[in-house]
Amino acid sequence: MDYFIQQLINGITLGGLYALIALGYTMVYGVIQLINFAHGEFFAAGGYVGVILLNYFAGLGYLKTHPWVCLGASLVLTMIYCAFLAMAVEKVAYKPLRFSSRLAALLSALGMSIFLQNGLMLTQGVFDKPYPIELAEGGFEIGAISFNYLQILIVALTILLLIGLNFLVFKTRVGMAMRATAQDKIMSSLVAISSNRIISLTFAIGAGLAAAAGIMVGFYYGSVRYDMGFVPGIKAFAAAVLGGIGNITGAMLGGLIIGMVEVFGAGYISGQYKDVFAFIILIAVLYFKPTGIMGENVDDTRV
Amino acid sequence: MIREFKKIWKPYTIGMLWLLGLLWPLLGIHPDGTLSFGSTFRVWFYILVVTLTCVILYLLNKSQALKPMQAVIGRFRSATSAFGAKVPRAFWFGLLAVVMLAYPLLTDRYAQDVAIIVLIYICLGLGLNIVVGLAGLLDLGYIAFYGVGAYTYALLNIHFGMSFWICLPIAAALACIAGCLIGYPTLKMRGDYLAIVTLGFGEIVRLILNNWMSLTNGPNGLLGIKAPGIYIPTFEGGFSLEYFYLKKLYYLYYIALALAVFTVIGVYRLNFSRIGRGWEAIREDETAAELMGVNTFTLKLLAYAMGAIFAGLAGAFFAARMRFVSPESFTFLESAMVLSMVVLGGMGSIPGIILAVIALIVLPEAFRGVEMYRMLAFGASMTLMMLFRPEGLIPAKRVGGRSEEREG
């Protein structure tokens, strides 16, 4: 039982991170019906910029004296960096292809993904880059279940970001414009919404969330690697599909489910095949219920 | 001129500054608490020079300033094509055949090795072309079938000592079955979902190869695969057949050549067959094709199976060539590389894909010093091709997008 609860906590932590990444897929898909293959790379870039900034602060000596300020600053700056990166990718690789075939856009996205991944490798090296994890070490125990501060921090931050996003999308003018653009681009430009700007913004927000997830994953596992975006990227995509692609609440739910399945699968079935579970869920969902759990009707004519 | 300025130079300037902003944190912030700008500016400057040249060439081209040069190239082109038309096609094919056959006699081991890799990728590229180029199904897990073929030969050879020639059809058959198994549940999905699901399947196959220690020896791979062999008659002490292993690289070259020629002919025949037309109909407009009586599901499954067969053949040969297999060789990046060959060459275009394979394999070999930039260039060229020349280097003769896509 204790083991179960422990796994549950791990599942929530991981699931929250997948949810953060999945949101980027789902939002971009919602607005321009494109699977943004490069999204996993935004996540990896986030992990790297985060560690670069933290190391820089550590080098200046601030990390010891003002750990929380450094952490906050790194998080915010990294999110901004990835937002700008995503906007650049969108402008260069996706915007010119908005009216060409889906295959072309998908291949362009794939090309961007390979490009960014190798760009990271060339600038940062092929080896794991360690995170200064001593920041949030320690924890406490209730009975036989141990909580560590890092996990609590990650979960808290994830919840905060998810609430923030929900507020943005469902309660603000800009959020309303985003939803309108996702539903009908021509009509939204007829009521003075610039779809280009909304699309840029969507990419920026999605990448910002992925960047936050990147930093947290860096802390969680202790290091980052240039190709770390690939597998979590597919899992997060699986989460987005599971929740019904285009649906924000669905992506959060899907992320949580994928995280749980992975943790429990690894804990009770086989640790070696933990990555397989997410893929199997992805395939099963697409086969049996392509609209996902909370899916809006997917337009079948646009194959 | 002012319009031009606004349209090109303004976004270009913003773009380059933006790039600088994105590059600097990666290169200029150091863990010892210092900031530097030198390396960032150097990298940025190289990019600036290259892109600026491209933009200027583009502008010159647009403003007709390069017309004299184009005229020269055009004249040269028409002259060569006139010459080419005078000589019968059979002559060119004959010449090509002679060169291909004589190749090992004229070159060293290294060149033969590169040639074998090129031939393997030609098989893979053309096999994937059936799926992506002809039937229009984006498959991102194609390398899994290559892996199935390679492991089939490796395992049968190591455990049962079966010969390459028997294993070749078995590998093709198993890859074909794998193609059907993967294709069956996925083919009713929509285009981009199909891409992700095939990616998922490809990864599952790799993870199984990586983790099924008792069968595949996991990440360490399988050693001790025998090279292909043939029986040759000997007359020492009466007539007998001696089993002779074709270990020499140039024997392997001829096998690879035979496989590649088989693939080219096979794909060519498929392309211009009834089935090929069915595939193209599916690619152009699946709904319409179905209404015209094309059995879309069977044909899509067939495209998968055919593509898988060629990958299986290539895989079995790969195992025989390397005499070692490990899951490392069957990663997603390999799938992406084969895909980028198909895309660069021109989807559905056999000569285009062959050209792209040669370019993508030989160019990095030629520029050994910059090999680390190879995948970077792959990615960039894939995106750039989609932006500027989506039909590929040598476009296929019959091309067309799907009518639904043009509207949406």
Next chain:
Amino acid sequence: MADQPLLELKNVSASYGNIKALKGISLKVYPGEIVAMIGANGAGKSTTLMVTCGIIPIDEGDILYDGRSIRGVAAEKLPVRGLCQVPEGRRIFPRLTVHENLEMGAFYRRDRAEIEKDMEYVYNLFPVLRERRKQQGGTLSGGEQQMLAIGRALMTRPRMLLMDEPSLGLAPLFVQKIFDIIHDINQQDGTTILLVEQNANLALQAASRGYVLETGTITMEDKADRLLHNPEIRKAYLGE
């Protein structure tokens, strides 16, 4: 009639890929008018409106709005200048509530108080929308959606309204109601209206002038009542 037209199309051509949809259209709409454009399916009526709103780029010619060229101006900048369209098929945002749909119309505006006033005005014009304000747009009936589309367009405070087939797919009772409202909008607010319709009879009764569009060219242009009594028109478009 004022001397300067509010909207003027000068020899406009446009195409979808290789298909030429408009082959040199010229028309003028003066301030305060209702102008009807009639024609068969595929004549290029909707294309004319989409071209005017900057959704479809034009190949040749020029479009003047309020005396200035709007060729190449991004679509989203036009509602700010008072040019708005009620598109064919209404294009309600299906998963936004009725109220949110109306708010979208006022997206570019910042004057909170005025927006509230306009909202009241629209709700008074179409009381059924007030009842359904919390409902999602996609759940409304065809007639209600048409009201919502018009309401949403009014929320942009248009000087010039382009309306594409407002009667399409509506029950006859609704059609009359919609045309009454179009008349009111024109009379009370002084909004200029370019009305595209297949229902030539209704459109020409509501309008002061009319254009007849056939396969991408304007074949006739006259006062609405004269067109209404033109035997050729009656034969071709009024089924007589």
